[in-house]
Amino acid sequence: MKLHSVTEILTSIEKGETTALDWTKASLDAVRQVDSELEAFLTVDEDSALDRAAKAETGLLNGVPYALKDNICTEGVRTTAASRILENYIPPYSATVANKLQAAGGVLIGKTNLDEFAMGSTTETSAFKKTKNPYSKGCVPGGSSGGSAAAVAAGIVPFALGSDTGGSIRQPAAFCGVFGLKPTYGRVSRYGLIAFASSLDQIGPFTNTAQDAALVMNAICGHDAYDSTSAKVEAEDFTRDLDLGVKGLRIGIVRNLPEEGLNKALKQAVDEAIRKLEGAGAQVVDVELPHSQYAVATYYLIAPAEASSNLSRYDGVRFGRRAEASSMIDMFEQSRSQGFGMEVKRRIIIGTYALSSGYYDAYYKRAQQMRTLIRQDYEKAFEQCDVIIMPTTPTTAFPFGDKADDPLAMYLNDIYTIPANLAGIPGASVPCGFVDGLPVGFQVLAKPFAESTILRVSHAYEQLRDFSWPTPELGVAE
Amino acid sequence: MNYETIIGLEVHVELKTNTKIFCGCKNDSKSEPNTNVCPVCMGHPGALPVLNREAVDLALRAATALNCTINQQSKFDRKNYFYPDSPKGYQISQFDKPIGEHGYIEIEVGGEKKRIGITRLHLEEDAGKSTHAPDGSHTLVDFNRTGVPLIEIVSEPDMRTPEEARLYLEALKSIMQYCDVSDCKMEEGSLRCDANVSLRPVGESKFGNKAELKNMNSFRNVQRGLEYEVERQTKVYNDGGDVAQETRRFDEATQTTISMRSKEEAHDYRYFPEPDLVDLAIDDAWLDRVRTTLPELPLAKRLRYEAQLGLPAYDAGVLTADPLVASYYEQVLATNVDAKAASNWVMSDVLGGLNNEGKSPAECPISPEHLGGLIAEVSSGKISSKQAREVFKTMWETGKSAKEIIKEQGMEQISDVSVLGPILDEVIANNEKSVADFKGGKDRAIAALVGQVMKATKGKANPALVNQLLIEKIQAL
Ligand SMILES: [Zn+2]
Numbered sequence: 027m028k029l030h031s032v033t034e035i036l037t038s039i040e041k042g043e044t045t046a047l048d049w050t051k052a053s054l055d056a057v058r059q060v061d062s063e064l065e066a067f068l069t070v071d072e073d074s075a076l077d078r079a080a081k082a083e084t085g086l087l088n089g090v091p092y093a094l095k096d097n098i099c100t101e102g103v104r105t106t107a108a109s110r111i112l113e114n115y116i117p118p119y120s121a122t123v124a125n126k127l128q129a130a131g132g133v134l135i136g137k138t139n140l141d142e143f144a145m146g147s148t149t150e151t152s153a154f155k156k157t158k159n160p161y162s163k164g165c166v167p168g169g170s171s172g173g174s175a176a177a178v179a180a181g182i183v184p185f186a187l188g189s190d191t192g193g194s195i196r197q198p199a200a201f202c203g204v205f206g207l208k209p210t211y212g213r214v215s216r217y218g219l220i221a222f223a224s225s226l227d228q229i230g231p232f233t234n235t236a237q238d239a240a241l242v243m244n245a246i247c248g249h250d251a252y253d254s255t256s257a258k259v260e261a262e263d264f265t266r267d268l269d270l271g272v273k274g275l276r277i278g279i280v281r282n283l284p285e286e287g288l289n290k291a292l293k294q295a296v297d298e299a300i301r302k303l304e305g306a307g308a309q310v311v312d313v314e315l316p317h318s319q320y321a322v323a324t325y326y327l328i329a330p331a332e333a334s335s336n337l338s339r340y341d342g343v344r345f346g347r348r349a350e351a352s353s354m355i356d357m358f359e360q361s362r363s364q365g366f367g368m369e370v371k372r373r374i375i376i377g378t379y380a381l382s383s384g385y386y387d388a389y390y391k392r393a394q395q396m397r398t399l400i401r402q403d404y405e406k407a408f409e410q411c412d413v414i415i416m417p418t419t420p421t422t423a424f425p426f427g428d429k430a431d432d433p434l435a436m437y438l439n440d441i442y443t444i445p446a447n448l449a450g451i452p453g454a455s456v457p458c459g460f461v462d463g464l465p466v467g468f469q470v471l472a473k474p475f476a477e478s479t480i481l482r483v484s485h486a487y488e489q490l491r492d493f494s495w496p497t498p499e500l501g502v503a504e
Numbered sequence: 505m506n507y508e509t510i511i512g513l514e515v516h517v518e519l520k521t522n523t524k525i526f527c528g529c530k531n532d533s534k535s536e537p538n539t540n541v542c543p544v545c546m547g548h549p550g551a552l553p554v555l556n557r558e559a560v561d562l563a564l565r566a567a568t569a570l571n572c573t574i575n576q577q578s579k580f581d582r583k584n585y586f587y588p589d590s591p592k593g594y595q596i597s598q599f600d601k602p603i604g605e606h607g608y609i610e611i612e613v614g615g616e617k618k619r620i621g622i623t624r625l626h627l628e629e630d631a632g633k634s635t636h637a638p639d640g641s642h643t644l645v646d647f648n649r650t651g652v653p654l655i656e657i658v659s660e661p662d663m664r665t666p667e668e669a670r671l672y673l674e675a676l677k678s679i680m681q682y683c684d685v686s687d688c689k690m691e692e693g694s695l696r697c698d699a700n701v702s703l704r705p706v707g708e709s710k711f712g713n714k715a716e717l718k719n720m721n722s723f724r725n726v727q728r729g730l731e732y733e734v735e736r737q738t739k740v741y742n743d744g745g746d747v748a749q750e751t752r753r754f755d756e757a758t759q760t761t762i763s764m765r766s767k768e769e770a771h772d773y774r775y776f777p778e779p780d781l782v783d784l785a786i787d788d789a790w791l792d793r794v795r796t797t798l799p800e801l802p803l804a805k806r807l808r809y810e811a812q813l814g815l816p817a818y819d820a821g822v823l824t825a826d827p828l829v830a831s832y833y834e835q836v837l838a839t840n841v842d843a844k845a846a847s848n849w850v851m852s853d854v855l856g857g858l859n860n861e862g863k864s865p866a867e868c869p870i871s872p873e874h875l876g877g878l879i880a881e882v883s884s885g886k887i888s889s890k891q892a893r894e895v896f897k898t899m900w901e902t903g904k905s906a907k908e909i910i911k912e913q914g915m916e917q918i919s920d921v922s923v924l925g926p927i928l929d930e931v932i933a934n935n936e937k938s939v940a941d942f943k944g945g946k947d948r949a950i951a952a953l954v955g956q957v958m959k960a961t962k963g964k965a966n967p968a969l970v971n972q973l974l975i976e977k978i979q980a981l
Contacts, residue, residue, distance in 0.1 A: 097550075098550075099548075099549065099550045105549070107549065112549065115549070117543070117548065117549070117550070118543055118548065119543045119548070119551070121550060216550075216552065217550065217551070217552050218550040218551070219550050220549040220550045221549075221550065221780075223779075224779035224780050225779035251554065252552060252554060253552050253554075254552065254553070254554050254555065254780065254781050254782050255552075255779075255780065255781075255782060331776060332776075332779055334584075334774075335582055335584055335593070335594055335774070335776070337593075338584060338586065338592065338593020338594055339547040339548075339549070339591060339592045339593050341586060341588070341593060343588045343591075343645065344546055344547065344548075344591060345548065345549075354588060354643065358586055378774065381584075381774035381775075381776055382772050382774055383772050383774070386774075386776075390776060
């Protein structure tokens, strides 16, 4: 059973029934109760959390406990990106989102586990621990934001932030049965987000409901002078359109969607959700995304190319792990060789190769051209519909180690989520059922800066949702 | 065999912005090591660059002054390489779309004008500074310079002699100083020059292998290094060998060039568009503002000095090379003194004095107004030019005005006829022989009489006036 929503906490504090300190203590108790088995957290900052809760002032998220994916920098609090190379790294500054949440009165409980440098779809590539899926201890929580998704699903915190480069918010949200939103590229400042692939990364929330996500979005969005790529768009109230319903709204269904490996029961659950929305007055239309079949290949050139460059700074010179060696070049090599895990090394090598002279035109440049075509597909599709709905993932959460030895099979897990990052559009995953006791979700995509529409459709569906919600194996008892 | 020399220069100029190019840190690399640093310029995880518009503005000024075509849409790229003083493991630079392209500089070689093409001018960030322990035990890195804005100016291979290369570099420095984009101190590294030099048999169009020369920190070294390199390559070819494509360093101690590394070890920089920065758009208004606020450039000023002030080409060249000198000269002129007289004083006495003391024109102890005052005293005949040199010396030491010094030292020439009259009468009376000689047609005898007057007045009498009065008086006898 889910614990408390952001909305409930805010109302309760406002009425004077509870205090920020009560919720912070409850959240810290929940960590103690569950996390030794769940292993969602890499760092829990109990003293600071209690301190901050005692001083919580008015703000959009006054007194609400939360967690941050451990690739979001927090001044004075260890931030590792789940990598050995940053095992003892304490940032000298905070990410803009961390500052914004603190300014809003939120209370940071701790930092959550992830795939090393956000590279992975299972959280298994973390150098430190394996986060469990709250609904089945033997299964992965998804990734790369597995810790944040699991922490919300298990009821430890009412919301957590993750980052999404190719589906790293939406896929674990689907696997863990929570709501997860990847905003439009540029909506949320990336300043202080440890970069994986700069042109694809975007920070977003995990919550229990679309309404909670709207509240968190109100606190974290906005132009940031410290991030040149952050969009200069007016601040808006994301809760405004929540209750408008879906009457007359056009839902796009992609007819040429690759369905190889798509779980039938999962597809049925998504179709059922679409039928419910249709029943509430939405209109279903067919759309085409002719280049989506190339999205995974495109992504696995662009993301590693940028990553190979972004990860060059981990050389042992200024911070992080430094290996003992007899020469400077040896020191670089040994520090990186010991500090990075297999998946990270694999992507650095792919990226370095894709950018190297003689291969640039054949790989990186063609991938950029394909990216433009994919973006244009979505522009055309959104002339015909307001949102596109499709499954978030082809399957439900799978057992640990299932795909660990087969990177290509693993990469195909992101087949439905990757295009949104290439196109820079927003997308959310909404829980819409359970298959064999494991959650499934559908994805809602919209044109750039149309997060309100996504939240409106998601909220409308949440009101119509009528299946029975299993209790997580690992979760806070009511 | 006769060979033709082909030289091209790559010049890095540090821009004198207040803050670094991608963060708010102070642009001052001479502070205590690692004091002007932040998460951005140290390449900390998650930190992002934000472009400093002041740096773009200065680059635009420079590109416009160098007659470049401005790319109003340009972008930044990453140049990837590992080095301990490169904090991010890549340098943010401009690869295929620089701010400026296809410019030129005009130089004068042996009285002939020559145009040297500029291939490109682009913006980039500087790296830090490594200090290696002599025993190789450790390396210290100072990141104050990391993120200091640079422009790189790449010339066409249009220079044919080391002298032309030096003249090009001097002209470039002068233009940069006029635009006020950099202090251009070569010895401090705010102007850095690398040269590419190759030879080919006269008449052949194919370029020979080129050597890249680094580490030349003065104009003299640039010319000397290139001269050595031309000699060396000539000898290699004459001995039947082939010049290796390599990077060489100019060694000041031996005045020779030494091989650093061969081109086989060249990097693959894996350039790609910098995803953390949006493309750079320069609108028409910005460009117009730069064009209209650009000062008169050295070449235009030099031609104006020749035409308008009637100065010899040499004077005009010396006075306009440094904008501070030109500005000083123009302020002297503003006191309404003769242009050539002012030029003589500024070129020999002022520049000589500054040079002796290693001072910049901004530190000149004599204000332009005071120098103008001195020149006026000479031209009005109040003091002799010999006296003027002494006054100048005192002005340099004390900063006082010429008038004040002349008064204090009682230097005014005696031009008062009522004062001179009795002295002249006495000299005429006491020198009968000279008077008689003069009357007898020996014109030179007058000099002896003038000498006597000067002696009697301790040199203060106005010699021209004394000469004239003596003649009048003797003829009237
Ligand atoms: Zn800085």
